[in-house]
Amino acid sequence: xxxxxxxxxxxxxxxxxxxxxxxxxxxxxxxxxxxxxxxxxxxxxxxxxxxxxxxxxxxxxxxxxxxxxxxxxxxxxxxxxxxxxxxxxxxxxxxxxxxxxxxxxxxxxxxxxxxxxxxxxxxxxxxxxxxxxxxxxxxxxxxxxxxxxxxxxxxxxxxxxxxxxxxxxxxxxxxxxxxxxxxxxxxxxxxxxxxxxxxxxxxxxxxxxxxxxxxxxxxxxxxxxxxxxxxxxxxxxxxxxxxxxxxxxxxxxxxxxxxxxxxxxxxxxxxxxxxxxxxxxxxxxxxxxxxxxxxxxxxxxxxxxxxxxxxxxxxxxxxxxxxxxxxxxxxxxxxxxxxxxxxxxxxxxxxxxxxxxxxxxxxxxxxxxxxxxxxxxxxxxxxxxxxxxxxxxxxxxxxxxxxxxxxxxxxxxxxxxxxxxxxx
Numbered sequence: 001x002x003x004x005x006x007x008x009x010x011x012x013x014x015x016x017x018x019x020x021x022x023x024x025x026x027x028x029x030x031x032x033x034x035x036x037x038x039x040x041x042x043x044x045x046x047x048x049x050x051x052x053x054x055x056x057x058x059x060x061x062x063x064x065x066x067x068x069x070x071x072x073x074x075x076x077x078x079x080x081x082x083x084x085x086x087x088x089x090x091x092x093x094x095x096x097x098x099x100x101x102x103x104x105x106x107x108x109x110x111x112x113x114x115x116x117x118x119x120x121x122x123x124x125x126x127x128x129x130x131x132x133x134x135x136x137x138x139x140x141x142x143x144x145x146x147x148x149x150x151x152x153x154x155x156x157x158x159x160x161x162x163x164x165x166x167x168x169x170x171x172x173x174x175x176x177x178x179x180x181x182x183x184x185x186x187x188x189x190x191x192x193x194x195x196x197x198x199x200x201x202x203x204x205x206x207x208x209x210x211x212x213x214x215x216x217x218x219x220x221x222x223x224x225x226x227x228x229x230x231x232x233x234x235x236x237x238x239x240x241x242x243x244x245x246x247x248x249x250x251x252x253x254x255x256x257x258x259x260x261x262x263x264x265x266x267x268x269x270x271x272x273x274x275x276x277x278x279x280x281x282x283x284x285x286x287x288x289x290x291x292x293x294x295x296x297x298x299x300x301x302x303x304x305x306x307x308x309x310x311x312x313x314x315x316x317x318x319x320x321x322x323x324x325x326x327x328x329x330x331x332x333x334x335x336x337x338x339x340x341x342x343x344x345x346x347x348x349x350x351x352x353x354x355x356x357x358x359x360x361x362x363x364x365x366x367x368x369x370x371x372x373x374x375x376x377x378x379x380x381x382x383x384x385x386x387x388x389x390x391x392x393x394x395x396x397x398x399x400x401x402x403x404x405x406x407x408x409x410x411x412x413x414x415x416x417x418x419x420x421x422x423x424x
Contacts, residue, residue: 023223025142028215029424032138035216039134042127049120056116059109062101067284069094090293096284103302105276111268115261122257128423129250134214136418140411141211146227147407148204154399155200158193162392166190169385182385189389196396235350235413241420242343248421252335259328266321272314276305339419346416353409360398360405367391367398 033039073089102109166186172178212221235241246252283298307314374391377383 021224022226023142024226025139025228028138028142028211029135031215032134033131036134036214037216038130039127042123042130046120046123046127049116049123053113053116053120056109056113060102060113062099064097064099067094067096067098067282090290091288092286092290092293093288094284094286094297096282096297099279099281101279103277103279106271106274108268108271108274108276111264111271115264115268118257118261118264122254122261125250125254125257129254132250132418132421132423135424136414138211138214139414141207141214142225143407143410143414145204145207145211145225147403148200148207149225150403150407151400152197152200152204154396154403155193155197158392158396158399159190159197162186162190162193165388165392178385185385185389189392193396235347235354235416238344238347241347241416242340245339245343245420246336248423249339250421252332252339255328255332255335259325259332262321262325262328266318266325269314269318269321272317273307275307278303278305342419343416346412346419350409350412350416353405353412356401356405357409360402364395364398364402367395371395 070093071089071091073091078088166183166189169178169182169186173180173183208222209220211223212219215221279300279302281298281300283296285296286293287295289295371388371391371394374383374388378385378388
């Protein structure tokens with residue numbers, strides 16, 4: 001009874017263990033989005049942008065501070081050095097509040113706030129582009145593992161088939177029906193297939209390392225991948241895809257927002273030469289003071305700061321900001337050119353990969369038929385081991401090409417979606 005209970009628990013839990021080790025494409029994407037350091041850094045950078053907006057906006061809000069002041073002055077003394085005035089100092093203690101409020105600087109601070117707002121929006125869109133980039137890298141690594149797994153199976157089958165041929169030739173050579181040359185060729189072919197197997201295993205290990213990094217892990221992780229083939233459609237019209245990319249690419253949106261931020265900053269720099277009007281006030285009480293002074297105080301006033309000359313600092317800063325707007329314009333145009341190029345290349349790659357699907361399948365069938373014929377001719381003594389070896393090599397290469405074409409098409413479609421900026 002006890003063992004039956006344990007077996008029941010094992011059967012109930014086993015599916016969860018299998019699921020925990022099984023990785024689907026959607027689960028891989030979820031892990032990458034939750035785990036990748038680039039996304040975590042992007043989230044923090046977006047929060048930095050939000051903080052910068054609040055920092056800039058703080059200049060438009062009242063600034064209130066509390067003051068506690070105690071002075072013990074020498075009777076009849078005045079501050080005589082370090083200034084043009086000659087103020088009298090009284091011994092006193094007072095506490096109070098002081099206020100400073102910007103009334104207007106004719107758009108300077110407002111424009112700085114707008115600049116920081118657009119910069120923060122740019123950080124948001126940059127985070128979205130980072131997410132898209134991380135998803136593409138995870139998908140690419142996922143299909144790379146599937147491809148190398150399939151190639152490893154091809155390598156294993158090749159070793160098994162060539163071992164079978166070697167066994168056959170060896171038996172025939174012992175019966176003096178085949179020469180030692182045939183045996184040597186068969187041994188060489190088997191050795192080559194084993195080299196292919198070793199390389200395929202190495203490529204699979206490297207693919208798992210790449211997948212682990214793409215999912216945000218610092219150590220090698222191994223999963224049982226589900227062979228999903230979500231794409232079966234050929235690419236659309238190149239012109240439509242390029243136009244769509246100009247609308248959806250988050251990195252282009254980021255540059256456009258950075259350009260708007262630079263433009264607002266240039267306006268703010270131009271407003272520096274305009275007057276600034278501030279309201280200032282203070283109030284408090286002084287329980288201890290010199291004779292003749294009041295026990296409380298209050299004052300309010302307006303200050304107008306009019307820039308007259310500062311060595312052309314403001315005009316040069318405005319000029320610098322305008323030049324940076326021009327730089328952003330060129331960056332936007334350069335990215336548009338790059339997007340058009342990348343979408344075009346990706347579209348051509350998908351077209352070629354789509355055609356290769358049918359061609360490699362046909363090539364594999366022909367190579368298999370050729371091997372069957374070569375094997376039959378060799379068994380009948382109508383051909384040499386060279387013809388059989390060549391047919392084996394052709395079939396192995398056809399299997400490799402078919403496997404590469406299968407997964408290359410998926411990756412190329414993913415790449416085209418990434419270049420267009422298609423969101424999942």
